[in-house]
Amino acid sequence: MSKIRVYQLAKELGISSKELIEKLSEFGVEVANHMSTLEEDEASIIMEFYDIDNKKPKDKKTSKKQNRENDETKGKEAVHEREEKKQESPKKIISIPEKIIVKDLAEKIGKSVSEVMGKLIALGVFATINQEIDFDTAEVICGDLGIFVEKEEVKEEVEFGLEQEEDKPEDLRPRPPVITVMGHVDHGKTSLLDAIRKTNVTAKEAGGITQHIGASEVEVHGNKIVFLDTPGHEAFTSMRARGAKVTDIAVLVVAADDGVMPQTKEAINHAKAANVPIIVAMNKIDKPNINPDRVKQELAENGVLIEEWGGDTICVPVSAKSGEGIENLLEMILLAAEMLELKANPKRLASGTVIEAKLDKGRGPVATVLVQNGTLKIGDSIVAGSSYGRVRAMMNDKGKAIKKAGPSTPVEILGLSDVPEAGDLFHAVREDKIARQIVEKRKLKVREENLNATARVTLEDLFKHIQEGNVKELNIIVKADVQGSVEAVKQSLMKLSNDEVKVKVIHGGVGTITESDIMLASASNAIIIGFNVRPSSTVESLAERENVDLRTYRIIYEAIEDIEAAMKGMLEPEYKEVVLGKTEIRATFKVPGVGTIGGAYVLDGKITRNAKIRLIRDGIVIHEGEISSLKRFKDDVREVAAGYECGVGIANYNDIKEGDIIEAFVIEEVKRG
Numbered sequence: 001m002s003k004i005r006v007y008q009l010a011k012e013l014g015i016s017s018k019e020l021i022e023k024l025s026e027f028g029v030e031v032a033n034h035m036s037t038l039e040e041d042e043a044s045i046i047m048e049f050y051d052i053d054n055k056k057p058k059d060k061k062t063s064k065k066q067n068r069e070n071d072e073t074k075g076k077e078a079v080h081e082r083e084e085k086k087q088e089s090p091k092k093i094i095s096i097p098e099k100i101i102v103k104d105l106a107e108k109i110g111k112s113v114s115e116v117m118g119k120l121i122a123l124g125v126f127a128t129i130n131q132e133i134d135f136d137t138a139e140v141i142c143g144d145l146g147i148f149v150e151k152e153e154v155k156e157e158v159e160f161g162l163e164q165e166e167d168k169p170e171d172l173r174p175r176p177p178v179i180t181v182m183g184h185v186d187h188g189k190t191s192l193l194d195a196i197r198k199t200n201v202t203a204k205e206a207g208g209i210t211q212h213i214g215a216s217e218v219e220v221h222g223n224k225i226v227f228l229d230t231p232g233h234e235a236f237t238s239m240r241a242r243g244a245k246v247t248d249i250a251v252l253v254v255a256a257d258d259g260v261m262p263q264t265k266e267a268i269n270h271a272k273a274a275n276v277p278i279i280v281a282m283n284k285i286d287k288p289n290i291n292p293d294r295v296k297q298e299l300a301e302n303g304v305l306i307e308e309w310g311g312d313t314i315c316v317p318v319s320a321k322s323g324e325g326i327e328n329l330l331e332m333i334l335l336a337a338e339m340l341e342l343k344a345n346p347k348r349l350a351s352g353t354v355i356e357a358k359l360d361k362g363r364g365p366v367a368t369v370l371v372q373n374g375t376l377k378i379g380d381s382i383v384a385g386s387s388y389g390r391v392r393a394m395m396n397d398k399g400k401a402i403k404k405a406g407p408s409t410p411v412e413i414l415g416l417s418d419v420p421e422a423g424d425l426f427h428a429v430r431e432d433k434i435a436r437q438i439v440e441k442r443k444l445k446v447r448e449e450n451l452n453a454t455a456r457v458t459l460e461d462l463f464k465h466i467q468e469g470n471v472k473e474l475n476i477i478v479k480a481d482v483q484g485s486v487e488a489v490k491q492s493l494m495k496l497s498n499d500e501v502k503v504k505v506i507h508g509g510v511g512t513i514t515e516s517d518i519m520l521a522s523a524s525n526a527i528i529i530g531f532n533v534r535p536s537s538t539v540e541s542l543a544e545r546e547n548v549d550l551r552t553y554r555i556i557y558e559a560i561e562d563i564e565a566a567m568k569g570m571l572e573p574e575y576k577e578v579v580l581g582k583t584e585i586r587a588t589f590k591v592p593g594v595g596t597i598g599g600a601y602v603l604d605g606k607i608t609r610n611a612k613i614r615l616i617r618d619g620i621v622i623h624e625g626e627i628s629s630l631k632r633f634k635d636d637v638r639e640v641a642a643g644y645e646c647g648v649g650i651a652n653y654n655d656i657k658e659g660d661i662i663e664a665f666v667i668e669e670v671k672r673g
């Protein structure tokens, strides 16, 4: 038997937890309450005392005969109890939340409040009728009352009314397909999108200027098709990674003169992984020396078998340059969409995905959203990722203000509190309050996750995170003494990006490392790099508390080397710096033939004669070197501890001023575990 909770053991013994707690106390085992855990030996003392079969305390004087009689009666009772169970209806399991108010629990399980409270008191829990009890306690009480309960999975959606009820079949209407264009670089994705939009410019839209909002609608014989403007499988997959499923059909652009290339293969795999059907647009057919058959062969080799070769993938020859085949491609898209029977319910509250978002100086947060179900209207309260608000204005892809947007409509919206991220899902909700509550809850969750130290990136374990696929972006904050260094570091760091990890400098600035830098790093899981700047002790301890990896360097290339090595899993910090303490210069004295000596006070830690030091003025390192003399009164000393005064001389350095801080440190070898 392993560890067991008091209430569980009480249940096994068929006694109340209160009774068990009292009994445990008699045996010298003090427990706090019914939820306390008992060690194996503690539990076995009690098990020995109680006869588990009888569920009664053992009476040592009971004769064997009596025991036999007891057994017989017990047998009879058991048979009777069986018979009784047969007549009972099957037990229902009641779902209750993580926390529940006493009277709500009573109502839920169909018992009187006094009955529930009675059980609570028996457990040693003195809760009032309006007080909350946790699931574990509720489970025990319900168990005593012969009711099975299970923990309710409270989904945010359900809690806040985002619950997606099944649409009724009669409410469903056909909706336009949403297309992503993918393919190898230079095979003509952008040209194809442009050509498609051009074929669609009607005389009414004079000048044919298409507003760039992240997605555009084209109309073919009265049917709409929506194209996402950001071509490429990276955008497609990054959305998908965020849980958004936006694309109905992928158009795979393959240049007829080039064939299947590495990114074509990637695009195929990404579309397949998402279960999105592919239509091949064989582009550049206007060019001489093309070989469509070879391209089809290569496609087949990569798992895309086109119709004329017995497969089910449509292949349309096109030229984005001359416009040839574009109409045909659009018709084929409509045909394929028809097969998919895409439907949505325009009657419900809108939901969909954020396609693009930015902060506009004049208009505030601007987001392009694709409505995927329901109808979005001006004035609707919405929540998108960690932002919420009311739709103040809506604009379609032609730049026209609109009042409502149905399924498969891309619209630019104004009115959000913050800039959401591409790939965030959005929902219209019944009232502002709900939107706000959802966002507050989401932000709290993000913060909690960020506080989870194990999720933090440090250079030491960066490689491991990369290999496990946990890190796709390495966020870095750069602080330096001069702007030139900030820029230089930023540039060099960004160049370290590779296929697996994007190195991103999320913030850079001149000056010492501040508390706000630490909080930014903490919220964005970033590493802080400082050049010739030192954090104050307060900032250092905040970094420690927030588990932020903070590193300071004197030479730029050393930082770059460290990060590069960390990304390759070869970081070998054989030595590390250990700060001994900080000493403040309170006066200076010129000593002829020696130089400037600082009259100093050790603020924290200690200063030692053989330590290395750096001289810090207003958070900026102005000198790094060694101590030339350390004295208390007239005597040379090896070290001076916090709270004592001393005289400090710095080797070959005289520019010491009142208020300067001397940070003493030693270099220690790091034992790599």
Ligand SMILES: Nc1nc2c(ncn2[C@@H]2O[C@H](COP(=O)(O)OP(=O)(O)OP(=O)(O)O)[C@@H](O)[C@H]2O)c(=O)[nH]1
Pocket (backbone or CB within 6 Å): 183, 184, 185, 186, 187, 188, 189, 190, 191, 192, 231, 283, 284, 285, 286, 287, 318, 319, 320, 321, 322
């Ligand atoms: N002859 C000919 N050239 C084309 C055609 N389509 C595109 N091009 C040319 O091919 C080159 C690449 O086209 P893009 O549309 O920029 O290709 P892309 O796939 O969007 O490229 P990235 O955006 O860089 O990935 C450009 O020089 C186009 O003018 C076509 O149908 N015929």
